[in-house]
Amino acid sequence: DAKTTQPNSMESNEEEPVHLPCNHSTISGTDYIHWYRQLPSQGPEYVIHGLTSNVNNRMASLAIAEDRKSSTLILHRATLRDAAVYYCILRALYNQGGKLIFGQGTELSVKP
Amino acid sequence: EPEVTQTPSHQVTQMGQEVILRCVPISNHLYFYWYRQILGQKVEFLVSFYNNEISEKSEIFDDQFSVERPDGSNFTLKIRSTKLEDSAMYFCARPRIGAEVTDTQYFGPGTRLTVL
Numbered sequence: 001d002a003k004t005t006q007p008n009s010m011e012s013n014e015e016e017p018v019h020l021p022c023n024h025s026t027i028s029g030t031d032y033i034h035w036y037r038q039l040p041s042q043g044p045e046y047v048i049h050g051l052t053s054n055v056n057n058r059m060a061s062l063a064i065a066e067d068r069k070s071s072t073l074i075l076h077r078a079t080l081r082d083a084a085v086y087y088c089i090l091r092a093l094y095n096q097g098g099k100l101i102f103g104q105g106t107e108l109s110v111k112p
Numbered sequence: 113e114p115e116v117t118q119t120p121s122h123q124v125t126q127m128g129q130e131v132i133l134r135c136v137p138i139s140n141h142l143y144f145y146w147y148r149q150i151l152g153q154k155v156e157f158l159v160s161f162y163n164n165e166i167s168e169k170s171e172i173f174d175d176q177f178s179v180e181r182p183d184g185s186n187f188t189l190k191i192r193s194t195k196l197e198d199s200a201m202y203f204c205a206r207p208r209i210g211a212e213v214t215d216t217q218y219f220g221p222g223t224r225l226t227v228l
Binding site for chain 1: 143145147154155156157160168170201203205207215216217218219220221222
């Protein structure tokens, strides 16, 4: 599975948008871009995923660069409950067994 | 979708003892995963289980570990002789119902294992 690079930590103010970047310069054509988050003392939680086009759901938006070498997770209005570690993960279409390979992620803190 | 449940939430054991961690997925779900997270470290894949067989396992998943589906519904992770370094949070996960394995995974709340 291709490697991703994320900043170790980011800060945001409550009710402001947050843009969490992820670089994946070695992504292959069949790699999906997944985002998960882990709130304190909880298991990882699925946020969003995409392949080429930008994606929106009730939790967040995913903006994928045209060359797919980077992506950005967008939280439109950060709340205190969004404070978590956010993981950007690439998953090959034919990933045998479907395992997730987590990196260190970005620890997001949200200030009131 | 219904949540994944895990029991116990916290297990304390002595080094060398056997522990069994349990996960209750949705009935008839064929794919299942175990991960662990040592305190302060990243989440690590242990094993995937498909249709009552191990599909893939990591280097961490050595002979001390085993997985079973003993009664057709619950999934278990057994550590035969625990070591201090087995202290971690253990998470089970399952794919979304009806989805391909490259789709989303839903994680349980985890079992905190403390080996003394």
